[in-house]
Amino acid sequence: MLTNTxxxxxxxxxxxxxxxxxxxxxxxxxxxxxRVLDDLRHLWESKVMQxxxxxxxxxxxxxxxxxxxQLPAGYQQTEPDLAAPAVxxxxxxxxxxxxxxNSGALATFSLPASLAYPxxxxxxxxxxxxxxxxxxxxxxxxxxxxxxxxxxASHPPPRVTEWRDAPALQPAVVPPHPIPPRVPEQSxxxxxSITHPRPSLPLCQESSLPHIDLTLGDNEPAPPPEPxxxxxxxSPCTQLLDLQIRAEEALAQTTKGRDIYDILKEVIExxxxxxxRSRDVAAGNSSSRxxxxxxxxxxxxxxxxxxxxxxxxxxxxxxxxxxxxxDFLGLINAEVIKALQEENESSDSNSVASSxxxxxxxxxxxxxxxxxxxxxxxxxxxxxxxxxxxxLLPPKWDY
Amino acid sequence: xxxxxxxxxxxxxxxxESLDELIQTQQITPQLALQVLLQFDKAINTALANRVRNRxxxxxxxxxxxxCDNVWTFVLNDVEFREVTDLVKVDKVKIVACDGKSExxxxxxxxxxxxxxxxxxxxxFSSDSGSNAAE
Numbered sequence: 163m164l165t166n167t168x169x170x171x172x173x174x175x176x177x178x179x180x181x182x183x184x185x186x187x188x189x190x191x192x193x194x195x196x197r198v199l200d201d202l203r204h205l206w207e208s209k210v211m212q213x214x215x216x217x218x219x220x221x222x223x224x225x226x227x228x229x230x231x232q233l234p235a236g237y238q239q240t241e242p243d244l245a246a247p248a249v250x251x252x253x254x255x256x257x258x259x260x261x262x263x264n265s266g267a268l269a270t271f272s273l274p275a276s277l278a279y280p281x282x283x284x285x286x287x288x289x290x291x292x293x294x295x296x297x298x299x300x301x302x303x304x305x306x307x308x309x310x311x312x313x314x315a316s317h318p319p320p321r322v323t324e325w326r327d328a329p330a331l332q333p334a335v336v337p338p339h340p341i342p343p344r345v346p347e348q349s350x351x352x353x354x355s356i357t358h359p360r361p362s363l364p365l366c367q368e369s370s371l372p373h374i375d376l377t378l379g380d381n382e383p384a385p386p387p388e389p390x391x392x393x394x395x396x397s398p399c400t401q402l403l404d405l406q407i408r409a410e411e412a413l414a415q416t417t418k419g420r421d422i423y424d425i426l427k428e429v430i431e432x433x434x435x436x437x438x439r440s441r442d443v444a445a446g447n448s449s450s451r452x453x454x455x456x457x458x459x460x461x462x463x464x465x466x467x468x469x470x471x472x473x474x475x476x477x478x479x480x481x482x483x484x485x486x487x488x489d490f491l492g493l494i495n496a497e498v499i500k501a502l503q504e505e506n507e508s509s510d511s512n513s514v515a516s517s518x519x520x521x522x523x524x525x526x527x528x529x530x531x532x533x534x535x536x537x538x539x540x541x542x543x544x545x546x547x548x549x550x551x552x553x554l555l556p557p558k559w560d561y
Numbered sequence: 562x563x564x565x566x567x568x569x570x571x572x573x574x575x576x577x578e579s580l581d582e583l584i585q586t587q588q589i590t591p592q593l594a595l596q597v598l599l600q601f602d603k604a605i606n607t608a609l610a611n612r613v614r615n616r617x618x619x620x621x622x623x624x625x626x627x628x629c630d631n632v633w634t635f636v637l638n639d640v641e642f643r644e645v646t647d648l649v650k651v652d653k654v655k656i657v658a659c660d661g662k663s664e665x666x667x668x669x670x671x672x673x674x675x676x677x678x679x680x681x682x683x684x685x686f687s688s689d690s691g692s693n694a695a696e
Contacts, residue, residue: 170682170686173608173612173613174572176608176612177572177601177604177605177608178572180604180607180608181576181597181600181601181604184600184603184604185596185597185600188593188596188600189589189593192589192590192593194588194589194593198583198588198589201583201588202579202580202583202589202597205575205578205579205582205583206575206576206579209574209575209578209579210571210572210575213571213575214571214686
C-alpha cells in the first residue's frame with residue numbers, strides 16, 4: 163500500500179482501488195486467479211510509489227534513464243589476456259551497477275569505482291535494466307574506462323543487442339555494426355565504373371542491389387602482393403572485401419583467443435590506410451588468378467553451402483554478371499562470425515569464394531598474403547555475400 | 562467512453578507497464594489488459610471530476626498553442642502556479658486539454674488541471690519539503 167498518505171496519494175490509491183475492484187469480476191469471468199489481480203495491484207502500486215518516492219524533480223532533470231546492470235550468477239572472467247582484467251566474484255549472485263543510457267541505440271554502462279577496468283563481459287550475458295528491458299550481449303564486450311564526458315568512440319566497447327520480448331535471439335549482427343554506420347548509401351554509386359577510391363566502404367544492401375550498375379573494366383588492377391587489396395577501380399564490393407581481408411589479416415595476426423569484436427575494431431581502424439593503398443595500381447595477371455580462385459572457390463563451396471551459385475561453369479560467360487554480384491555487400495552476419503571462429507578448424511588453404519573476375523583479383527591477393535585460416539573465413543564470407551546476391555539472379559544459377 | 566487522456570500520466574503509465582509485465586508472463590491476455598485500461602479511464606475521469614476540488618491559478622508566457630482534433634495543446638514558459646498556500650515556478654509546462662463536453666467552467670477547469678496535475682504535484686512535492694502540498 164502507498165505509505166505516503168498525502169492527499170495526492172490518497173487520490174491515486176482511491177483510483178487504484180476503483181480499478182481493481184471493477185476488474186475483479188472481469189478477471190473471474192476470464193478464469194484468472196485472484197493472485198494475478200493482486201500481482202497487478204502490487205506492481206501498479208510499487209511503480210507509483212517508486213516514481214513518487216524518487217525525487218521527481220531530479221527524475222525530470224535526468225534525460226537518460228538509469229539502467230541496472232545485473233550479471234548472472236557465476237560470472238567470471240574467461241579471457242585473461244587483457245591487462246588487469248576485472249573478475250566479478252563468482253560468489254556474487256547479482257552485481258548491480260548503475261548504468262546510464264545515452265541514446266536509444268547505445269547503452270553506456272557506468273560500473274562502480276570498485277571494479278577494476280577493463281571489464282570483460284563474455285558473450286551470452288544478459289543484462290537487465292531497472293525498467294525490465296533485457297540486453298543480450300552477443301559477443302564478448304570489453305568495458306574499458308574512459309574519461310568522464312568522453313564521447314564513446316564509433317565502436318564503443320559495450321555493445322549489446324537489445325532483446326526485449328522473445329527469448330530467441332536474432333542472428334548476431336553486433337560486430338558488423340561498426341561497418342555499416344560508416345558506409346554511405348549504395349545508391350549513390352555511379353553507374354559507370356568507379357575510377358576513384360572511396361574513402362569509406364559503401365554498404366551494399368540487398369534491396370539496393372538492383373540499382374547497382376557497376377562495370378568493372380578489364381583494367382581491373384591486380385593488387386600488389388600484400389594482403390591488403392588495392393584497386394583504383396575497386397567496386398564497393400571489393401572494398402568491403404578489403405575490409406574483410408584486413409579482418410582476416412588482423413585475425414591471423416592475433417591470438418586465437420582474441421575477441422572478434424577487437425579484430426573488427428582493428429580492421430576498422432586500418433580502413434583509413436586502405437584509402438592510400440587503394441591508389442596503388444599494380445599490374446597483375448588476373449586471368450591466371452581467376453582460374454586459381456575459381457578452383458579454390460570450388461573447394462570453399464564445400465565448407466558452407468547455403469544456397470547460391472556453386473556452378474563455376476558459368477563463370478566465363480557471366481563474368482560481368484558475377485562481377486556485379488560481388489558488388490553486393492552483405493552485412494557481416496553470424497555466419498561470418500562463426501566462420502571467423504572456426505577459422506582454426508578449417509584446413510583449406512587459399513580458399514577464396516568468388517564468382518567474378520573482379521573479385522577474384524583481390525582474392526588472389528588474399529591467397530598470397532593472408533593466412534590460410536583467415537582466407538577460409540574470408541572466403542566463407544564472400545560465399546555468403548554471393549549467395550545473398552544470388553537470390554536475385556535469374557534461375558539459371560544452381561541454388 | 563471516457564477520455565484516454567490520462568493514460569500518459571504516472572498513474573496511467575505505471576498501470577500500463579504492470580499490464581505489459583503480466584502480458585509478457587502470459588498471466589493475462591492483451592484484451593483483458595485493454596479492458597483494464599478502459600476501466601482506468603473511467604475511474605480516473607470520475608475521480609478527477611468528483612473527488613478533486615483543488616483550485617490552482619497559473620500564469621506564464623504562451624509559447625505555442627495548438628487546437629487539433631478537438632484537443633488543445635499549450636506550451637507555456639516561466640509559469641507560476643499559485644494555490645492558496647503554495648507557489649511553484651517552472652520553466653516549461655505542456656498542457657493537453659480535451660473538450661469537457663460541458664458548459665460548466667468548473668468542469669473545464671478541472672479537466673485542464675488534470676492534464677498537468679502530475680507536473681503540478683511533482684512541483685509541489687519538490688518545492689515544499691515541510692508543508693503539506695496541494696491541500
